[in-house]
Amino acid sequence: MARKGELEKVLNARLVRHFKKLQKDGHQIKWYKTHGGPYSSQAGTPDFHVTYYGQSFWFEMKTIDYKPQPLQIVELRRWQAAGAITGLCYSVEDVTKILDKFRQERGIV
Numbered sequence: 001m002a003r004k005g006e007l008e009k010v011l012n013a014r015l016v017r018h019f020k021k022l023q024k025d026g027h028q029i030k031w032y033k034t035h036g037g038p039y040s041s042q043a044g045t046p047d048f049h050v051t052y053y054g055q056s057f058w059f060e061m062k063t064i065d066y067k068p069q070p071l072q073i074v075e076l077r078r079w080q081a082a083g084a085i086t087g088l089c090y091s092v093e094d095v096t097k098i099l100d101k102f103r104q105e106r107g108i109v
Contacts, residue, residue, distance in 0.1 A: 034049065
């Protein structure tokens with residue numbers, strides 16, 4: 001769980017370090033951090049797009065101090081309907097659980 005008061009950008013940096021470690025350890029992973037704000041991504045777009053062993057994932061990262069906006073939930077559901085695996089995550093561990101479950105279900109060692 002993200003530490004109380006931990007900024008979302010700090011949580012996102014921790015997640016990027018985790019993705020880099022997975023990549024270094026030989027996992028098939030590629031990620032993209034979307035950028036919020038008026039001059040970038042579409043409103044509501046989840047924070048991270050990840051392709052992991054050929055499967056598309058979208059993760060919205062939040063600290064325990066903040067709730068997702070309704071549009072963020074709508075966008076996660078749209079991506080899920082299109083075949084992506086999605087997650088509203090409050091920690092690197094939440095993301096890891098989703099990725100590990102996927103690997104286990106697919107028999108990827």
